[in-house]
Amino acid sequence: MSPTPARTSREEIVAAARSILEEDGLHAVTMANVADRVGVRPPSLYKHVRDRAALIAAVADEAALELGGVLQAATRIVPGQPSDARILRAALAFRALAARTPRSVSLVFAGLGGELQPSVETAAIAAQPLLQVSAELVGQDRALVAARALTAFCYGFCAMEQAGAFRFGGDIDAAFRSGIEALIRGLAA
Helix, strand or coil: CCCCCCCCCHHHHHHHHHHHHHHHCHHHCCHHHHHHHHCCCHHHHCCCCCCHHHHHHHHHHHHHHHHHHHHHHHCCCCCCCCHHHHHHHHHHHHHHHHHHCHHHHHHHHCCCCHHHCCCHHHHHHHHHHHHHHHHHHHCHHHHHHHHHHHHHHHHHHHHHHHCCCCCCCCCHHHHHHHHHHHHHHHHHC
């Protein structure tokens, strides 16, 4: 007798959970909802993920790795282009990703604690591109401080934008760009 073929995979499960997260929020990411999305019964999920917390951690890891990939692409070295231009590209790429997948990006920074957040290893991989370009701008000894400041500005701005906090009019794109450019100048000084 041959074993029963797998009807789903860990990748499909995580993708379904992430889709549910973006559509309906973290509260909707349940084993039952994910099982329904991938077309299996809930017990089948436990062959691939230990429990809901492990599932959320897997989604957070995937989102952090996607963010790292976006930052890696944005900070690639272009001959003759200074590090401040690469940082600006990274910030713009961060904002674009946050607009496309706001709840996934939020999950990366949610601070849910324990196993509900990206692993330290995954977070380090995701942070590496910004740390590297920050080191080029301010030196290795100040790179972590600079990368944290840039990340805090980007995430904070995006969270406020998504919450509809910028209600006084004006050019939001210009405000974001101006804020990043001012931060880069301040860090480089």
